[in-house]
Amino acid sequence: MRNGVNHNRPRNGLVAALDIGSTKISCMIAKPSADHSSGPGLDARIVGFGHHVSKGVQSGIVVDMDSVEKVVRSTVEAAEQMAGENIHDVIVNVNIGKPKSRLIAYEVSIAGHEIGDADLRRILDPKGLVENEFNSSEVLHKIPVGYSIDGNKGIRDPRGMFGERLVVNMHIITADSGPIRNLETAISRCHLGVETKVLAAYASALACVVEDERQMGVTCVDIGGGTTSIAVFFDGELVHADSIPVGGQHVSNDIARGLATSLHHAERMKTLYGNAIPSSNDDREVIKVPLVGEENNSEAWQIPRSMLVGIIRPRMEEILEMVRDRLVQAGFDKVAGRRMVLTGGAGQLPGLPELAGTILNKQVRVGRPLGMDGLAEAASGPAFSTCVGLLNFALNENQDLSYDTYKQGTLQANGRLGRLGHWFKENF
Numbered sequence: 144m145r146n147g148v149n150h151n152r153p154r155n156g157l158v159a160a161l162d163i164g165s166t167k168i169s170c171m172i173a174k175p176s177a178d179h180s181s182g183p184g185l186d187a188r189i190v191g192f193g194h195h196v197s198k199g200v201q202s203g204i205v206v207d208m209d210s211v212e213k214v215v216r217s218t219v220e221a222a223e224q225m226a227g228e229n230i231h232d233v234i235v236n237v238n239i240g241k242p243k244s245r246l247i248a249y250e251v252s253i254a255g256h257e258i259g260d261a262d263l264r265r266i267l268d269p270k271g272l273v274e275n276e277f278n279s280s281e282v283l284h285k286i287p288v289g290y291s292i293d294g295n296k297g298i299r300d301p302r303g304m305f306g307e308r309l310v311v312n313m314h315i316i317t318a319d320s321g322p323i324r325n326l327e328t329a330i331s332r333c334h335l336g337v338e339t340k341v342l343a344a345y346a347s348a349l350a351c352v353v354e355d356e357r358q359m360g361v362t363c364v365d366i367g368g369g370t371t372s373i374a375v376f377f378d379g380e381l382v383h384a385d386s387i388p389v390g391g392q393h394v395s396n397d398i399a400r401g402l403a404t405s406l407h408h409a410e411r412m413k414t415l416y417g418n419a420i421p422s423s424n425d426d427r428e429v430i431k432v433p434l435v436g437e438e439n440n441s442e443a444w445q446i447p448r449s450m451l452v453g454i455i456r457p458r459m460e461e462i463l464e465m466v467r468d469r470l471v472q473a474g475f476d477k478v479a480g481r482r483m484v485l486t487g488g489a490g491q492l493p494g495l496p497e498l499a500g501t502i503l504n505k506q507v508r509v510g511r512p513l514g515m516d517g518l519a520e521a522a523s524g525p526a527f528s529t530c531v532g533l534l535n536f537a538l539n540e541n542q543d544l545s546y547d548t549y550k551q552g553t554l555q556a557n558g559r560l561g562r563l564g565h566w567f568k569e570n571f
């Protein structure tokens with residue numbers, strides 16, 4: 144039982160992820176492999192998993208601290224029990240505080256000399272320039288996405304090169320600090336520390352997008368219960384992220400209201416018979432709808448499936464159009480190519496890839512978490528992309544300048560994402 148004692152156990156090498164979602168809270172514990180001989184990356188195996196229906200969270204925001212605390216405790220305890228070990232710190236996702244994504248260019252003068260470590264340290268100093276510009280919000284990620292020397296773009300590692308002016312393009316993601324503090328407070332009430340925070344959209348994409356897609360350019364859209372989050376990768380790097388406070392719960396609410404049934408039955412009908420696009424059989428197929436307050440009445444209302452699809456489709460269209468409009472506004476509708484990966488619980492709705500393909504003019508596939516050993520069947524669906532992605536972030540993605548763990552030297556940098564990963568680890 145998690146109690147008031149502050150656990151001060153020695154580090155057991157475990158990495159733990161906590162996803163506080165609008166409909167479910169999940170925790171995964173991974174054990175990195177002790178054998179590093181296979182390369183610079185870390186292999187890991189999931190040894191603990193717990194999940195629970197969420198309470199006290201609306202569109203990702205903590206609205207009832209006590210309820211969240213209770214659910215987090217029991218979820219983490221379930222994962223700890225399965226792992227047979229306790230955890231102290233968690234990597235947590237952030238899908239709140241109106242996350243903002245900005246690409247900023249910083250410039251330093253090189254004056255003709257060879258670019259070395261000192262120049263990079265000056266230009267990438269995570270403490271300096273960046274924090275001052277965003278006083279009321281918290282900087283979640285600072286990702287160097289490319290360098291240019293004297294206007295020549297596309298440089299991945301400028302060291303050893305010559306020039307007059309060195310520019311780094313930095314992708315900075317910020318979010319309002321108030322809601323993040325509440326999230327941290329709920330977690331600390333469970334006697335857990337927050338090891339690092341990762342934007343939900345980023346985490347989801349790390350779990351279900353493959354490296355080739357990242358290189359080619361891809362948009363990953365996680366449609367959850369109360370939020371829809373967007374991550375755009377280009378040239379291997381996360382270049383844009385966004386979040387909209389709508390999701391699958393809005394679809395279920397529409398069904399409940401439209402068919403005068405309970406939310407529970409609306410949810411059930413959506414997952415059993417729902418579709419985002421109509422089919423020719425829809426008028427012939429009949430679905431029973433228990434009316435709200437009359438669940439035990441054997442003479443339930445009957446509707447053709449086309450009526451259900453007729454409620455689901457406009458809401459899904461609206462959500463996808465919002466995604467498209469946000470991408471257009473930010474100028475990322477075309478930049479990231481034509482590939483799109485749909486994930487999140489509500490991303491599983493049949494017919495959604497086709498609808499999304501038409502609205503966003505992209506080739507769409509559904510993405511589920513990839514490549515993590517020990518992932519239980521129950522945790523292998525698109526709803527768990529964020530949670531698996533949090534582990535991926537901790538294990539592989541540590542070239543992000545805001546990630547503290549590698550500063551402490553507790554995890555090894557993975558060279559997969561560019562040679563600079565190791566350099567960052569050594570220097571910040």
Ligand SMILES: Nc1ncnc2c1ncn2[C@@H]1O[C@H](COP(=O)(O)OP(=O)(O)OP(=O)(O)O)[C@@H](O)[C@H]1O
Pocket residue numbers: 163164165166167168197202203238366367368369370371390391392395410413414417487488489490491492493525526527
């Ligand atoms: N098979 C399915 N078809 C359609 N929708 C589904 C299916 N399974 C789950 N959903 C929907 O997925 C949503 C939950 O998704 P998910 O678990 O990703 O949300 P969450 O992470 O808790 O919420 P958020 O990320 O928005 O905070 C619910 O609205 C649920 O109705």
Ligand SMILES: [Mg+2]
Pocket residue numbers: 164165343367368487529
């Ligand atoms: Mg989610």
